[in-house]
Every structure is written in C-alpha cells, then in structure tokens.
Amino acid sequence: MKKSVSKPAVIATGNAIIVLVCFIFLLIGLWKVLSNQALDFNLKQSMTGQPHEDIVVVGIDTESIKSVGPYPWDRKVYAELIQKLEKAGAKVIGFDIEFYTESGNPESDKQFSEALSHYNNIVLPSHAGVEGDFERKTKVKEGELISARTIEQPIPMFRQYANKAHINAAIDSSDGVIRTNWLQIETPEGVFPSLALAMAQLGGVDVGKYLDKPALQNRPKSEMYIKWDATEKDFETVPFAKVLSGAIPDDAFKDRMVLVGYTAPGSDEGITPVEQHMHLVYAHANILNQLLKQQWIQPAGGAWTVASVLFMILLFGLLTWKLKPILGVIAVFGCSVLLLAVQYVSFAYTDLYIDTIGAVASGLISYLVNISMKTYFETKQKNYITKQFGRYISPDLVKEIARNDSDIRLGGISKELSILFLDVRGFTPLSEKLKPEEVVDFLNMMFNLITERALENHGTIDKFIGDAAMILYNAPLDVPEHPYYAVKTAYEIQKGMEQVRADVWDKYGVTISVGIGINTGDVVVGNIGSYLRVDYTAIGDNVNTAARIESNTGPNQILVSEATYELTKLYFEYQYVGEKLMKGKSKPLKLYEVTGWKAAPAVPKKPEAAS
Template identity: 30%
Template sequence: MKKRLAFVVFGLIAALLTFAAYRQAPQALQQLDYRMKDARFRVRGPIKPDKDVVVVAIDHASIKEIGRWPWSREVTGRLIQNLASYGVKVTALDIVFSEPQNPAADAALASSIAKAGNVVMGYFFREEEQSADPAAIAQMERATVKLMRVAEGVQSIPLTEYANLDVNLPQLGAGALDFGFFNARPDGDGLYRRSILLLLYNGDIYPSLAMKALRHYLNSDIMLEVKSYGIDGLQIGSLRIPSREDGTMSLNYYGPAHSFRTVSAADVLKKRLKPDELKGAIAFVGATEIGIYDIRPTPFDATQPGVELHATVAANALERRFLKYDGITQMQEMLCILLLPILLGIVLAFVPGTFAGLAAFIGTAGLFSLINYLAFTQGLRDMTVIYPMLGIGLTYLGSESWRNLVVEKKGRQLKKAFSNYVSPDLVREIEKNPDKLVLGGEQREISILFSDIRGFTTVSESLTPPELVTLLNEYLSPMTRIVLEERGTLDKFIGDAVMAIFNAPLDVPGHAEHACAAAVRMLEELKRLNEGFAERGMHTLDIGVGINTGPAVVGNMGADIRFDYTAIGDSVNLASRLEGLNKYYGSHILVSEDTRNQVPDGRFIFREVDRVRVKGKHLPIVMYELMITNLELLPHFEEGLEKYRAKQFVTAQQIFNRLVADYSDGPSRLYSNRCAEYLETPPPADWDGVYTAKSK
C-alpha cells in the first residue's frame, strides 16, 4: 500500500506544479499551447460558414481585368453602388481612404458612399504620431460605444489604448453609415487566433469593423458589459458576443483561404452576378491578392486574406459559433489539470508493470484529448491543451522512474535468474511481488506433466558426451518452449525427463486442458525433430507422457541457500507413474481420470485403457490414453474392452488380435495377452474387471 500511495503522491505533486505553471502562463508553454490548439482545427477540418456573410475580393482576376491596385476612386465608388443595387444590406470596407486622389475622384466616391447608404468604412489606430483632420476626428464620434453596463466598483477597463489613428477623408466619411477599425494583432508566433473587438482612444471605446457591420446588419445598438475583471461581452439586440477581459475574441475559423462565399470585385463591377445573388448579405470588401500583402497567417492557412478575419467574426456571431473562454471554461481547465494527474497516479499504482503503465498513460492522455476535442467541436469551448497534458506527462515520468528505480529493481534481478526456466506468468509475478520468493508453500489443485525419453540409456551409451549434450539440447529446448507457451511452469529436468506444473504459482483456467495440449504438441514436435535427426544420421527418439490433476503442495522448497519452486504430493507421484506405464501399455500419453474429467468434451480424443488397483489403495485408478493417431480403432477397442470385462475372453482376444495386426496397437497387445492368461487361469467369480497390480 505504501508503494501504491507513492504513485498517487506523484500525481498530486504533478497536478500542483502544473497548476502553478497554468497560473503563471510562461511564454514558452503558451506558444506550445497555441500550436496544440491549432491542431484541433486541422483535425476538425473545414466547415461551411453562414451564406449571408460574403467576401467581395479584390483578387488576382480583378486586378488583371480592372488594373493594378489601388483603383481610381470612381471605380471603387461604382463597386459600392453595384453592391447596393444587388441588395447587399451592409457593405464593410477593409480599406482606408486617408489621402486625397483628386477632387473629381474623391467626389465620385463620396457620392457613391452616400447614395449606397449602407457603407461601414474602415480605419486603423497607430502607435506612431499621426496628424488627423479635426473634421474627420469629429466624424469618429459616431463610431464610439454609446451604451455600457458597468459593474459597481470598476475603476478602469483593460483595453489597449492608442494615441493616434488613421481615418478617412471627412468628405468621404460624411455619407458613411458608420466606421469600424480593422487593427489586428498576432500572437507571439505570428499567427492570428483572436480578433480585437474594442480599443481605447482619447478616453472613448471604439468597436471593430466586424462589430459595426453586425450592429447595422442587426439594426441594433452595441451594449458593452464590463465586470470587475474587464470586458464580459457585447450585446447587439438579442445577440450576445462573448469577449475576453481585454476586449478580444477567439476566432472559430471555418477553413483556409476562400472558405467564405467569395465573389470577385470584377464580377460586381461588370454586373456578371445573378440579380439576387447578394440580396440581404453582409459584404466585406478587401484584398485577397497576395501581392497587395494584406495577409494574416492563421491555424488553417499561412496566407489567409485579412478581410476573412472580419468575415469570420461576423459569421461566428450570426451562427452563435463562438469559441467560449469564460468562467466555466476556466473551471473545466482547472479540473482537468488537478484531477487527471491524480487519476493517472491511482491507475499506475495498480497496473502490473511498465508496459501497462505506458498503456495507462496513453489512455489517460487519449481520454483528455477526446474530452478537449469534444469540448471544442460540440461545446465550442477554447480549453487549454498543454497544461493537463503536462500534468499527465509529469505524473507518468515520475511514477515510472519510481517504479523502475525502486519498485522493480529487485524484481528485475530475480527475473534475470528465473526467466530461463519459469513461465512468463511466474516471471511477471516475481517482478511484481519479489517478496513472495521465500521458503514455504500452499496447497492447490494443479495438473502435473512428466515426459521421458524411451530407451535413453541405450541411446546415451552409443554417443560421445558432446553428441549427447547436443541431442538433449535440441530436444529439451522446444519441449520447454511448448510448456511455457501453454502457460505451464517448468519445474525441473531430471536427466532426459521433463516435469512441468500447470495452475501454479498463478491461476490458469483450464489447466488440465493446457497440460493435455502441451503433451500433444510435444509428440508433434518430436515427429518434426526425428525427421531432422534421421536426415543427419542421428538417433531418433520416442517419449512417453503422463498427466495427473489433483491437490499438491507447491512453493519454494529447499534450504536457505538454495531452493526451487516445485510441487510434492501423491498427485505428483501418480503423474510420474502414469508416464512410466506408457512402456507397459505401449502408449505415448496416459492421463488420470481426474485430468480426463476436467477437459471439455470434444477437445481431445481419449480412450479408457485400464482400471488398476495399486498397493495401498482400495479404489481403482482409471487411466486414459490421449489418442493422436489411429482414431478409427477406438470403437473396436471399446467393444473388445466390454467383452473382456464381461469375461468373454475368446471374443475379446479375437478383437484385440485384429487391432494388433491392423494397427500394432500397444494396449490391444496387452489385453490380448491378458485374455490368454485368463483363458488359462480364469479370474475369480466376483472379478470386477479391475486389474490388480502386483507391485508399485
């Protein structure tokens, strides 16, 4: 429990460290957070914006057809009038006309703006000193926010303030519907992720071009809501636009450049559009031609036209598709930062090892990624990505360092010693709980397998020591592998014999079935080995296997300076006897009745070969052969065995002799000889068909 508690403590420490970083928001982490947030847009992919938000593009085709930019103001005026004739509700110009061109051109543009009656003109604030016409400054009085709802105790509003602005000629602005600034500010890495909604100038608050376009599109004044921490939001009629405290709004981009319904300015000027194509639209007029350099790199596109940022604000507002960063979003962030590392620490405390810990780490990180992505796409919440991930990562690194340097150190040392002859399950158990390797044991039901090479003494006498070692290694290596693959534990080698146990030290469901499967695979593998031995002129081998299932004492037994994990008891002795009886019956795999009863019907083919009453036991032992060849003789053998136990020894002997002749069947040969003995010396009248062994 103390070891597990350490993992939870690592999670708690990671959560507190990450929360401190979250509150400090260092620049390096913020930049990384921006990048990870950008990935959400690319995973989500482009989506369709509101069809009533239109970009009128001063694009490459327009410049090629109309001429290089800037155009004569008569041309721009005609563009504005044509948009009005198409039924555009609001025309927002991402352009400023701060310098005169010539009297005729300026008058033509001023007339077009006044006649259209739907133009929101653009301007921008400057840091550097800029002289401005007092008449133009006076016109800007229309652009300020007139309605504010300010919380009690507010002394100042945390908006960026500018000392200078670049405005339109007063002659042009006289007929404008309104004015809105088009200043934009990138993040530290140069990407534009937020739009500035409000700025301060000379003590007044000014809304952006997009806000002013929306104000007239919805035909309602802007109401500014100010709380103690800063800007809370803007209200335009029934539409509430959320804002960060500094008067900015996160942009929920729709896609790369040209994601909006875009019409070429040349098509408007030449009146090539359908009459109702722009009816009721809010049109943002601006340059999209790269050569004009009004480019704003965004998470979707490094060359996104600046005019599309205004269109994004308007479409976000009309569709209520705002990326919210409010008190609820911040609460969700803090819960993820504090809870996920602790949750991972709890999980790591109970997983068995490094790979499981890695899976838990990936799972927790994946869970947060899914929560974050769904909050982004479904809840439209602009949650942080980096800080919860940082807490999860610190928890994993700290916990796994603790696991490897402290918890698993002893386990790795023991694994090295045991991994060559103990099942993988036991190795993992040793790694997890090395203190279990002490003297002592427990009683549990197991399946015991013994295998032995027939006539090995004769084989060994004909081989040199190096040849004998080579032969044994080539035989024992695959046999050991089979035992381990069937979830068994290699108990020991006894010369050429193999002893394996199943269902110890860990539970192995279906352990009797696994033991039988190992025996069958051993015989199949031996056939393959013998083919290779024969090709090399070496001795071929034959083996017998005995399997029994029953209670035994298992554990680490021996002396303080040397002990082995093994099993002892009558069940083990019976398995050894069954292996030896293969020579007597002429079989290869003999199993006890207890083993047979625990193997699902149909999994293997068994035949009962004998019922033997051994010395010291009153109840007979029933033995079965696990058959892998000559399966077709089974019904004939069962018929012969039935006649034998019914004392019809003549008929039984005839059946067994036929099976010997046709199949060289070992058990049939034994029963043929018994029939001959009983025909000569009949059994007693109360004979029950059980063979009484004359010795152990």
Template identity: 30%
Template sequence: MALKLSFSIFSHVGFKRYLARASLAILTTLGVLGHVAGMYEVPYIDQIENLLYDTRVRLTAPGGTDDRIVIVAIDEASLQAHGHWPFTREKFADMMNNLWDYGTAVVAFDVLFAERDESADVDLLRVLAEQEGDEAFRQKLDAFEPLIDRDRLFAESMQNGPTILGYYFDSNEETAFETGQLPFPGFELHESMMESVYLPRGAGFSSTLPVLMDSAYTAGFINNPLIDPDGVVRRTPLLHEFELGVYESLSLATAATFMNDISIPVFVDASTWMGDYPPLEGLEIAGTGARIPIDPQGAVLVPFRGPAGSFPYVSIGEVISGTVEDPGVFDGRIALIGGTAPGMEDLRTTPFGSIYPGVEVHANVIAGILDNSFRWEPAYTAAAEMITVAAFGLLSALLLPLLSPVISTLVTAVLGLAALAVNFYMWDVVQHVLPLAMTLYTLFAIYTINMLFGYFFETRSRSHMDSLFGQYVPPDLVKEMSRDPENYSLASQKRELSVLFTDIRGFTTISEGLDAGELSDLMDEYLTPMTRIVHESLGTIDKYIGDAVMAFWGAPVFHPHHADQAVGAGMAMLEALDELNVDFQKKGWPEIKIGVGINTGMMSVGNMGSKFRKAYTVLGDAVNLGSRLEGITKMYGVSFVVSEDTAHSAGRFVYRELDKVRVKGKDHGVTILEPLGLEEEVDPEVIDRARQFKHFLFLYRSQEWGPAEEMLHKLLENEPDCFLYKLYLDRIAHFRENPPGEDWDGVFTFQTK
C-alpha cells in the same frame, strides 16, 4: 474483496517506494499548477497548446461555403484590368452603384481611405488659370470642380445603402498620430473602470476622410493587436478603447448593421466577490438577445469555417465593370471588400495555413456573430484548467505507483483519452475552450517519472537480488523478487517448504566406465535439464552433491502450492530422463536411473555456513527425511517417493501408498507414497490397482497374512515383474515364521540411512 485486493497490491509495492513515487508525482502536479497560475512558464507549453488548439479547429470546422457573405476581392486580375492600387474613387463609386443594383444588403470595407483622391487634371487647369489671370475661367472651374470631385462621387454612392468603412488604431504612443474622422463610439467607459477593463487601448488612429465618414452608415476598426506571438491569428478584438470611448470592430459593426440591430455591452458587478474579475464579460445583440462571449480583452476566438475559400469570392474588377456572371450572388447578402493580392500585404497565418486573406478572417467573425457560434475562454478558464490538472494529476499520482509498467501504460492511455473526451465535450458541446496541453503534460510527466523510477529502482534491486539469489533461483524469479526487495533477505527463518533430492543409481559403476571428459559431458547433459525443470517450476537449487541434486520450493519467494510445484518437478524429471537415455544410447553412454524423494514440512532457510563460505540452504529434520526418502526408493523398486505431508499438500496428484516406515534416528513412523501422475491423466486401471494395494496394506498391518498374500498374487497377475509385490511376499513369509507381536504398529523400521 476490493479492500483486500488493494491491501495486497499496496503491500507488494512497498509503502516507502509507493510514497516516494506518489510524492514525486504530486510535486510534479504542483509544479504544473504553478505554470497554470502564472507564477512561471514551462518551456514550449504555449507552442504545444497552440498546436493542440489549431488541430481542434481544423478537425471540428464545419466546412462548406457560407453564401451570406460575399468577398469582393482586390485580386491580381482586377489590378491588371483597372490599374495600380489604389483605384480611383470614381471606380469605387461605380462598384458601389453596381452593388446596390445587385441588391446587396450591406457593403463593408476592409480598406482604409485616409487620403483624398486628387485629380491631376483639375490641378493643372487651376495653375493655368492663375498664370493667365483668367478670372471668368477660374469661376467656372470652381463651379464645375464639385461635379468631378471623385471623393464626393464615392461618398454619394455610399448613401444608397448601409456602408461600413474601415480604420485602425495605433497603440504605440511613440508612433501614433491622428488622421481622419472616427465614428461615434459604441459606448463610453467611466474613468473609474479603466483599472479593471483590459480592452486594447489606442494612442492614435488613422481613419477615413470626413467626407466619406459623413456619408457612411458607420465604421469599424480593422487592425488586430492580439495576434499570437507565433504570428497566427486565433482571436480578434470586437472592441477597442480610445480616450474612454469603446469602438466596434468592422466585423461587429457589419453584423449588427446586417441584422438592423445594435450591440449592448454586458457588465457584471464582481468587485465585491470576485476580486479582479473583469466587469465586461460580453456583448448582447439587442433585438435577438443573443450574447457574444468576449474575453477580458474584448476579443473572440475566430470561428473559422474552414480553409481559405469558405466564402464566395468575386473579383472587384468584375463588379466595377458590371460584368459579374451571376449578380444574384449579392442579393440580400453582405459584400465585404478587401485585398487578396499578395502585394497588398493582407495575407494572414491562421490554423489553416500561412496564406489566408485577412478579409476572410473578418468574414468568419461576421458569420460567427450571425450564428452566435463562438467558442470562448472566460476569465475563469485558468481556474477550470487548475481543477482539471489537479484531478488528473492526483489520480495518476496515487494510482500509477501501484501498477505494473504494462498496466500503468494502459491506465495512462485511458486517463489521456478521458482528458481528451472531457476537453472535447467542453469544446464541442459547452463551446468552452479548456486548455489541454498542461493536462496531457502532467499525465505524461507522471507516467515518465514512474517508468524511470521503476526502471532505475528495479535495475538496482534486480542487481542486488541477483547478487543474493542469482545462483539459486531462475532469472524470472529474481525479476519478481526485485520488485519488492524488502520482503527478501538471506537471513535465516522458519518456514514450511518442500524439499527434493535426486540421485543417480549406480553412479560409481557408470563413472568407472567413462573417461573424465565423457563423465563431465554426461553430468552436464543430465544436470542441465534437471536444473531447468526446477527453475521452470519456480524452485530453488540448493546444491549439487556429486551426481545428486537438492532443491526446494517456497523460498525465497513464497508460494502456497509449493508441494504441487515440487511433485510436478519430480514427475517432469523422470519424463525428461527417458528422453535423455535415448540420446545417451546414441552416444554410447550407459543408461541412467534416478531416485526422487520429496518431503514437506517446517525447515530453517537462509544463508548459512562459516565466515569463509556461506550458502542459501535449508536445514532441519524435514530436510533429512526428504534425503532418506530418496534413499529408500530403491528399497521398494520405485523411482519416486514422497511423504504423507507432501501428498496431503499436493492433492492434484494420484498416489500409491507404499508403506509406513521409521527411518534411522526417528521414533515415529511416516507413511510413504509413490506419485502416479495428475488425477485427470492417470489410467483408471492404475488407480484401481493402487486402491487394491491400499486394501492389501490394511490386511497386511492387521496381520491377516493369508488374505493379504492372496491379494498380492492377484495383483501380480497384472504386474508379474512388480518388485514391490515380491517385497511384500517376502515380508509375509518372514512374519509367518517370526510373528511381529500383537502390539505391532505396521511400521517398517530401517536400520541404515
């Protein structure tokens, strides 16, 4: 059943049109795969991808406040309370001492201390001592100067607990220089690995004073060379290479210190089977075994908890002065010192907006390390994206050309939702960030190609079909034909069809009683609803022959139930005529009556005529019989006559058999019947009388004139004005005087058309 349905749809669409659409869609998919493979770039895709990434970050951020990390903010209030930036190291020493008193576990600085904090008072005293030549005073000054050395005071305060300092690397060889002292690298690389390790590489650095670095637990770099081209911070490196040494970021160093552990690089030997696959694929926290996935550049996607303010903030001024309202907020926590004041130029753009403190970016990364909650883009992400694009692209490329526009829209929407579901599963469950833009772009592009192709093709086809069949068939039928024009032509062919003829009785008398204008109006009001009925039943108007209408069903669009359609149209015409006569009476026009004849059989259909004029019409004996049937309706006093072939094909209706006739020019008799209506709508008494009349015909053809006549009289009791019954009474009287002979076949022969 499924194969049969598929074949039917495929043949309807047409192989050539399907192949054109599918090929164009497959080429589009291949073009998208070229972008994914890095062969070229499709404009604006990166921007769309970033937008989709930012949206997913915002929608899935856990929210809430993580109180394990407290941000000690260098804010506007602290600048007003303690003077301009930078503060003296003495103030930082006071801050450190208070933080240790509060029970802080780790203190980390998103701040650079590259210069000494020189005391202007000491410098002035030394100048005076030199000028006066007071050697004793100078010796005392040398003895007391260490006691008022602010850098030393700050350094000594660090030694009371684990302190992480900040520094940064400069990757620009033209501007880079080296100042300060670097911490020991986390690990070192061999020169042979430099071609396959893609960590950010420093050409120089600006680090902390040696006196401070020597007192600190360790240090981490605070710069981020991996900000996206649109200026948004989405990822940040945990590792940085400098002269074969690999250094930890402030976030990594702080988290490892807080966990009292170290990070170990995870290498994979991929040289023999994965080509350029980077050997460094992660970091492992030694004590817990938790693995931090990193990309080829040693970076992680920042696991944003939410918008700015997702961590508790305390003003640095309050910590320096020891006036923190709730010191318990620091107990056992990480204190992260960084600038939040606008003038300190440490505000970043993130998926949550353009005003996001850089220090809170570090806090998010630290929390991600503590929770091991990083989403990641491994080196095989491009391959995974190619598989996804190819799968959805080929599925839509092969499927959409088979479907109507509405179904194509629904299927594309379903495929889009499926792509979103797969992507969200990878994002939320597997923690794998699979690019989404190119998959959606592929679906949209293939959908658009099919819609545009269908629109232009259908417009052209509809115009062509309209020029061929527009004058014969209704617009809806032309639209259906335009979907598959290869199956329709004006060429003549043999086909079983049903043909209908109607004619106004006494039209000559009617036309003589009306002037030309009234006659034209009457014909217009009569032919319009008749034509509409033909069109609504999917019939084809062959021609108007004066007051007569000729129509047929089953061509140019084949329908297996064309006989049902034709009989239904004939019944509808008679019903419409009753309403028309009411309007005609109001206008003073004469009442009109029509005869309807229908036959079903093999006919020649096509564009026929001469070189000067052609028409799409039907020809053949079956057509001629249909015309004869309309002509003999008045002979039996009925409005509607069909042949036995039509009645057999249109089995939904109830019929009354009228006679067996031999029309002029034919040797064989044909059973003719009168349609009474749909079986479920006809009165049971009417059906019963039709059965009685059929029994009468049996008696009549058996030449049992007495019983036949008796049955007719019984039928006349219920229908005293029935012309048909009186017709047969006259025939019986005739045959009694002129017996037809023993070889009579019961067929009545008409000598005229």
C-alpha cells in the same frame, strides 16, 4: 546509523513536487503552444464550410487588376462600385481597404466622398496603434477594453460620411496566428468596433450579448475567440471587375452584407488556424459569419484548468502504482485520448473550449516520474531479494527468478550434474560443550566457509541439513567443466578446515572433520514441490549415489565416483581406495580419494545461461 526514508514518504514527496512543478509550468504558459495547436485542430475539424448566406465578398483579384489597371486604383472606381452595389440592394458595404491619405487626383477623391454621402450603410476601416504595446506585455485589466495610443483614420472628407471601424488583427505573439478578435478598441477618438461588428450592427444583428460576455482570462474586454467556420473558397466571392462591368446580376447582392478587399495572391494575407495564407478580408468574413450565426466560443474557466491538472496528476500516478507497466501505458494513453476526445466533442457541439493540454501534459509528467520511482523501488527490492536469498540459494538462481516476471513453474529437466554432499564429523560432542548461541555461531562460521567456496566455484547450494550440505554444479546455469569445479570446491573446503580444526581443538579439545562425497551423472533438476511451496533441487539415482559416497568417507576425506574421476583426473591427484557396495546397488562402485591439485583446465570457461 543511517536511517532510510520510507517508501510512502518518498512517493508523497515526489508527487507533491510534481504538482508544484506542473502548476509552475501552467503559470508560465509552457503548454501554450500545444494548447494553441489543440484549439487550431478543433477549429479546423469542426468547420462546416457553410458560411452565412448573407455574406458575399467582392475581391480585388488578379483578373480585376488586369481589367481595371495597376493598383492602386483611381478612387472613382470605388465610387462606381458603391453605386452599383447600392442599386443592387446591398444591406451593408464594408471596405477592407485603407483610405488614410489623399490620392493624386482630388477630383476622384471628391467623387468617392459624394458617393459615400448618399448612403449610411458603408463602413470604412481605421487602424489603432495597439499591437506594438500589446506584444510588449502592456498591462490590460481584465474587463476593460484594450486602449490604443493612436488611431489612423480615413481622410476627413471620407470619414465624415462613413461608419467607423477598426481592422486590427490580434496576432498571437507566440506563433503569429490570428485566433482572437478585439470587437472594440478604446481610442483617443472614442470606441471603435471591429469591421465585422460594425457591419453586423448596421445590418440589425443583436450584438449586445457579445459585448456583455465576460472577458477571456487575463485578456481585454470584448476580445473573443474567432469561430473559423470557412476557408476562402467556401465564401461566395465575385471579382471586383465583374461587378463594375455589370456581369453580376443585381440579386447577387440584394439584402446581403458585402465585404470588399484584396484577394490577389501575396496581398493582405495572414496566418489563421484553418489556412496558412488567408486573405484578411476572409478573416473579417469569418467574424461576421460568427456574429450572424450568434456563435461564441466559451473557454472553460481557470478553476476547471486547476482541477483537471490536479485530477490527471493523481489519476496517472495511481494508475502507475496499481497496474502493471503494459496495462499502465495502455490506461494512460487511453485516458489521454479520452480527455482530448471530450475536449473536441464539447467544442464541436457546444462551442465550449476546454483546454486539456495542460492536464494531459501534467498527467504524463506524473506518469513518467511515478514510473521512475516505481522502477527504482522495484529494482531496489529485487536487489534486496538477490542479496538476502543469495545467502540461501545461488545468487544466479535468485537473479533468474527476479528477471522472470511470471510465476515459478513446477517441473524439471534431465541434465548432467556434479553433486557434492558434505557432512561435519565431531559436531555432536562439540555441541555438548557449547551454549546454544555458540552452536549457531559455529555452524554459521562453518557454512560461511562452505558457501564462499561453493559460490566462488559456480555451485548452487541446494540445502543445508543440520551439519550437512548438498551443492549442485551445472544448474540452474550451465557450468562448463562442472566436475572440476565440484572437486575444486571440496579441495578448498578441506584446506580451509585445517585452521578451523586447529582452533576448535585448542579452544574446546574436540576434533572436527569434514567428509565430502562427489558424483557426476544425469539427474532431474528443477522446481519440485507444490503450488504452495517450491524447492529448486535435483533428484535421481546419481543424487543418492553422491550421498552414499559421502557416508563412506573418513575424517577429512574427499571421495569421488569413477565418473567424476574420469572427468577430472587430469586436474587432481587421486588415490584409488577400492570398491564399495552401496545400499540399493547391485554392483560395487569404484571410489577415488582426492589427494592433491595438479592444474586447472586449459581454457577455464565462465558459466553460461541455460538455453
């Protein structure tokens, strides 16, 4: 015998699988792209657009290229720039320009070197060979600096006087966006700070806490999220050529940190969370701004992520089973929005980054799987109800009840029905010869025949009353030609009784017969009763008439009223049996006995749902 698995066991197993699958997705980084987009949104929406007032950018823009000449420029131009900025009282000067090779003019290189030698507040960039290895998943222990195999530096005559720094961009390999920065890189030539960190250190900013901060999860030491707080247009930018020409007043640079870099279209650009094409000198400006403002984006730990994922899986699963579908959808949507809102508020006001995407995605998976299980069990239950209660009332009525999500309402409608009453004759003497269980078996056999014929002909079994039955046609669903189907049911029952009668006579010596009465007319049909007990039935004078007709039948006889006769005389053979005065009637009724079947309606129609 097949043993069914219990509903609680299926639900528990299903949710255990959800937890396992969601944590696998979390481990393999399936939600990384969505998490990155959420972080980008938080960064962009929380920008102040007001960078630190000590930062100024000297841009190599289109105007400067037209004025100074085609790029690359003679290095004496940079020497002249240094002199003007130092004279103006610049606190720190950081170049986002590479000086890795000698130029074609040794005298200009020497002039630039001499300018560098006079000051100790100038930073020249280097480039560490880390990106290729890092993108190929080079293993970096958490808490250790990322290590470079090589370092490309300015030529010796420059670097001997300049402060060192790296300008490596930590590009996210999943989408090419710059979200983090390596504040320090371990190289064969020692530890190199980032350009912004080197400038901040020279400017006297306390950067110790940044270097002591714990590493991002599974990331190198000193890697931090960049707090993108401004776009290119937000930073104060002056053209390189105007500085050379003296068009910019000296107080524009006094005690300020000056970044020199490319701002001409199409040069030295990268993708950032706040701009698709940002000149990277402004990336360094954003990092420097972050250091000056003492900001640090602190991501929530792995324990939070695990706890939030587990919580959302359980919460959404619970909401699915406790609430109706519409309320469940609203609750799930509301909880998801609330969690994302909490993420944004915590980021915007405390710089705490809570990655909620994995939790929301896991919760939605939990909801979808649980709603699928719930739908399965509800469908299974409805099918069970249809199957079980279809033994008692019409399956069509059961399906209509199962489809209707609202309570069954009391009330009825006036409608033309054909009503069939049936009574088993000879049952009392037979029951005296049978054991109780044999009586039940006999009745079940009888009613099985009656039920099969009634349902096959679109009838609704209203009730069984002892050894009698009441069957309705044209309710609750519309049944075209319902008088025909009512008489056809009676005719088929009488034909089926021939074998039953013979078997009972041979076994028990008792004669069994069935009397059937049918009437067609308007009745009130619907849910009748109280809020505690509802019965779908028909009431009215025409129902009583059908019952009276049945009481006047003889053994194995089918009698119909004149109304039924007129509607079915083309399909059955009838014999007029005369008029009978029924109880409660002032005039006698004409009755007709069914003696044979002639033909079906020309175009038999299927029952249609009542409108």
